[in-house]
Amino acid sequence: MTQPKQPAEQSIKVATDAVIFTVRRGELMALLIQMKKVPYTGKWAVPGGIIGQAETTEQAARRILTTQTGVSDAHLEQLATFDDPKRDKLGRVISVAYVALVASEKVILKTTEKYADVRWWPTSKLPALAYDHKDMVAVAVDRLRAKLEYTNVAWSLLPPQFTLTELQEIYEIILGRPVDKRNFRRRVLDLGIVVGTGTKRMGGAHRPAELYAFKRRSMEYIEVL
C-alpha cells in the first residue's frame, strides 16, 4: 500500500454556506443570490462566504446571512461539510453548510452591490447553481424533510402564533403528501407540541380559527408524525 504523505504546508480556505428555507405561496422556497464575479457570472448560489479567523462557522453563517440577504434570527443547524478539492474552480475551499429556517413573514430581503440579485426560488424548480450547490440544496431538503418527522422544527418556519391549518400546510408542502386533518390535530395536541392560546383569528367569510403556539421554540425530539 502506498503511503500518501502529509504535505508540509496546507493552504485551504474555509467557507460556510447557508441553505435558507421558508414556506411561501404553497411551496418550499430556498433563498439564492445571483453572482457577478467570474467565472460564475449569472449563476445562482446559496449565500455564503469565507469565515473569519476567530469566528465559528455558525457565527460566520449568521453574519453572511445578514449582510448578503437581510435574513436575521433564522434557526441554524449544521448540515454537512462539502470538501471536493475541485468544488471551487478558483482554489481549494471547503464549505461547512448550514440549514437555515425562517418564517416567511419575517424576511425583508436586502441586496448588496456584490450580487446581481437575491430571490426566493421554489425548491422544485431551481435555476442553474454554482459550485456543488445543487447537491447542497438536495441534501438540505432531505434533512429538513426527515427532521420534520421526528422533531418540532416546524416552529422555525412559523410566526409565534398560527392556526393548525397553517401548521398542517407546512407539513404537507415539505413532505409532499396530504395529511389527514383530524389525525394531524389529534397528534400535535396529544404529543404536546403545540398549545392553544385561546385567541382566535377572525379573517374571512368563515368560522374563525383558534391560534396556537409551540410549547417550545427550540429543537425537541418527538415521536413519529
Place this chain on the structure above:
Amino acid sequence: MTQPKQPAEQSIKVATDAVIFTVRRGELMALLIQMKKVPYTGKWAVPGGIIGQAETTEQAARRILTTQTGVSDAHLEQLATFDDPKRDKLGRVISVAYVALVASEKVILKTTEKYADVRWWPTSKLPALAYDHKDMVAVAVDRLRAKLEYTNVAWSLLPPQFTLTELQEIYEIILGRPVDKRNFRRRVLDLGIVVGTGTKRMGGAHRPAELYAFKRRSMEYIEVL
C-alpha cells in the same frame, strides 16, 4: 448591529478525526491513541490529523486511520465539523469528524512512534481526552445509536457471516437495552435485512447456529427496529 468584517487573510488548518467503533467483549469500544506531543502529553485522542491539499476529508481519514492505527476497510460516514476557535491550543484548526465502524475480528492494531499507545476503550469508561474529543465521541455514539434503529449499519460491525444472536447482541449493546429474541428475528428476516446462508456454525456443547449474511453490505434505510 455591528458588522464584523471579513479578514483579508484567513489562516485556518483543516483536519479530520475518526471515531472508530467496534463491539467487543460485550461493550461498544472506541479506538484511541495516546499522545506524546506537548501540551497534550499523556492525553488520549481520537485518531486524526491535517488533511492534504488535494485530499477529501474522507480520503484523509482513511489514510490517517491506516497509518495511525492499522485499521483499513472501515465503513466511514461524515459526522459533523467541530470548529470552536479555541478547540486546539496550538492554533486555529477545524476538524471534519467521521464515524468509522469495523468488525472487531478484522482489526490488527498497529502503533507508530508518533504516539505512546493505541487501544480500544469502552465508551462507558473513557480516559481523559484532548481537544473537544469528549464531545466528539459523545456525538458519534448518539449518531450510531440513532442510525442503528433506522438503517442496516450493523453490517459494518460484523463479519460477512454471523449468527442472529451475534447480531442481536450488537443491538443490545449499542442500544443499551434488552431485545426480545423472537421479535428481533422475525423483524430482521421479514424486513429482508439478512438472509440465511444454509450453513451452520458448530461450536460448543449446544445446538449449532445458522449463519446469516446481510442482504446488502451498504447503507440502506429501513423501517424502525
Place this chain on the structure above:
DNA sequence: TCAAAAGTGTTCCTGTTACACCCATGA
C-alpha cells in the same frame, strides 16, 4: 341563506409486544 374554512369521534386494521417451551449438540 350561501359559501368558505374550522372543528370534531369512531371504527378498523396493522404492527408491536409479551411470553415459554422444545431442539441439537458436546461433554
Place this chain on the structure above:
DNA sequence: TCATGGGTGTAACAGGAACACTTTTGA
C-alpha cells in the same frame, strides 16, 4: 443424560389510518 445456547408461534394490545358532518363567520 445433562448443560448450553439455538430456534420457534400465538394472543393481547396500542397506535395509525380512514372517514363525513356540523359550526361559525362575512358577504
